[in-house]
Amino acid sequence: MNEMWGSQKVKSNNSLRGKNFIDGNYAMFIHWGLYSQLANKWKGKTYYGIGEWLMHKDLAGVPADEYMEVAKDFNPTKFDADAFVSLAKNAGMKYIIITSKHHDGFAMFDTKVSDFNVVKATPYGKDLMKQLAEACKKQEMGFGFYYSHNQDWTEPGGNGGPKTNAKGEAVTFDDYFKNKCLPQVIELTKNYGDIELIWFDTPGNMPKKYVEELVQVVRKYQPKALVSGRAGHGLGDYTTLGDMEIPNKNHEGLWETVDVINDSWGYAWYDQNWKTPKDILERLISTVARGGTYMVNIGPKGDGTIPIQSTKALLNAGKWIKKYPNVVYGAEASPWKHKLPWGDVTKKGNSLYLSIYKWPIDGELYLPGLQSNIESCTIQTKKGNIALKVQKINGWTKINLPSNRPEKLVSVVTLKLNEPPKVISTLGIDPVIETELLAEFATASDAKKDHKYWMEKFGEWKATAHIHSFKEYGKAYWKVDVLKPGYYQVELDYAGEGRLVWSVETDDNEQMQNQQNSSQIYAYHSIGWLKFKKSGKHKIAVSLVEGNAEKASLRAIKLIPVVLD
Incomplete structure (x- = not known):
């Protein structure tokens, strides 16, 4: 190619x-x-x-x-x-x-x-x-x-x-x-x-x-x-x-x-x-x-x-x-430098446009790492722009959305800042919406990380970053910011051959391990619940414990908040 x-x-x-x-x-x-x-x-x-x-x-x-x-x-x-x-x-x-x-x-x-x-x-x-x-x-x-x-x-x-x-x-x-x-x-x-x-x-x-x-x-x-x-x-x-x-x-x-x-x-x-x-x-x-x-x-x-x-x-x-x-024309890249669990961000001057692909069911939108002060926060509805309540919580910005999404396709929140956007480009684990951590953002230790391309039909290109060739103590790990401690359902997106045993652990000694089957096509497999004991910065690691290490290819890990009374 x-x-x-x-x-x-x-x-x-x-x-x-x-x-x-x-x-x-x-x-x-x-x-x-x-x-x-x-x-x-x-x-x-x-x-x-x-x-x-x-x-x-x-x-x-x-x-x-x-x-x-x-x-x-x-x-x-x-x-x-x-x-x-x-x-x-x-x-x-x-x-x-x-x-x-x-x-x-x-x-x-x-x-x-x-x-x-x-x-x-x-x-x-x-x-x-x-x-x-x-x-x-x-x-x-x-x-x-x-x-x-x-x-x-x-x-x-x-x-x-x-x-x-x-x-x-x-x-x-x-x-x-x-x-x-x-x-x-x-x-x-x-x-x-x-x-x-x-x-x-x-x-x-x-x-x-x-x-x-x-x-x-x-x-x-x-x-x-x-x-x-x-x-x-x-x-x-x-x-x-x-x-x-x-x-x-x-x-x-x-x-x-x-x-x-x-x-x-x-x-x-x-x-x-x-x-x-x-x-x-x-x-x-x-x-x-x-x-x-x-x-x-x-x-x-x-x-x-x-x-x-x-x-x-x-x-x-x-x-x-x-x-x-303004979301598209003359717009510039997101200061987060990657998608967020609920959507994506473009900017013009001191304004940020938050395009919401997945509307949070509880009406709470979370932004990790925004350092700038917010002058105004609005969302466009059929009745015009309405102001939204904003809170700062442990380095995160929480925005309270209307009860109903104003757009069937993509709703947009506009943040006007009093200075150019300053962002700590962290991988935040969203407390409401599932968070996908791609292999592209991981560090590989005693394993290899690179890109691969393939065709499923002639001329129809697919591409992904993946981590593979896991050695005995090989790991893929991500540095993340957790706002709300608690349990998260873990799923791994991988391809491979035969049954594979994966281990997932955090830096505060929470660990889980499970065996699942695999195929040549990437698919998510449920591994179990993992607990973050406290809010703040964490490291989450994935390793291959048993199975065909030559064929195993890890594309992503997904963390889904577990709702408990």
């Missing part, structure tokens, strides 16, 4: 570029092409995975000459550029990035350097990118292009493409680059007005000299446009994290997360696994709270229509954003 996406050790962004990226924090990605017409079916068989990779040998393995014939059936007569842009605008997004050419090599624009394009090869015969660029300009929406600069599965010489041309002559990557890639990027940067950015992808082992030429073209014709980090060789303006990756810790520098509204980037007929409006908002807010920009993808159908579920989810999330713009 890292080899495919290339080195992204980019420098700080030039302040002349990327205003919508930096301040808008929210964008629409669109994957649309011939693969949308196929919708993950080839010769009557459905292939499960990301649709735009249908040609790849690990899915349908479609030969290039057969795939190119699909263009004869591509006729998106229901495409409405204004409707696309209106959807993005009403969803609260600030710019649109669309696939001008994906790895299949098909150009969704009027290119002079290849006949394999929407104008010359399809019955539709019109430049889709021109229509969308004009609609964005009319509605004052930012616009930019995705362009696959390294992989091209139908162009001779492109990475993954044929090795000979139509005359049977051997060709190289240099031929592809000079005859197709470079001139097409020139066309995109010269012929479509002002653009926000060029989103290059999967540079792989593409030599640096080629990436340098492409970046020079963008700088020449679009000096205000950003270049994505996936251009490669550290030549981009910002970093793109792994697909669908929302980081757990604040991430430094200029970066984005790219996500998909269901499972497949390109349209797949079977894929109905839509994110809800609440899912979208939580992933957006938590991306901004980690310091990044969130770009979520839709996959239009081959006829040019957008699945209605995408539209409903985005518009409902957009209504919320319209009510709470």
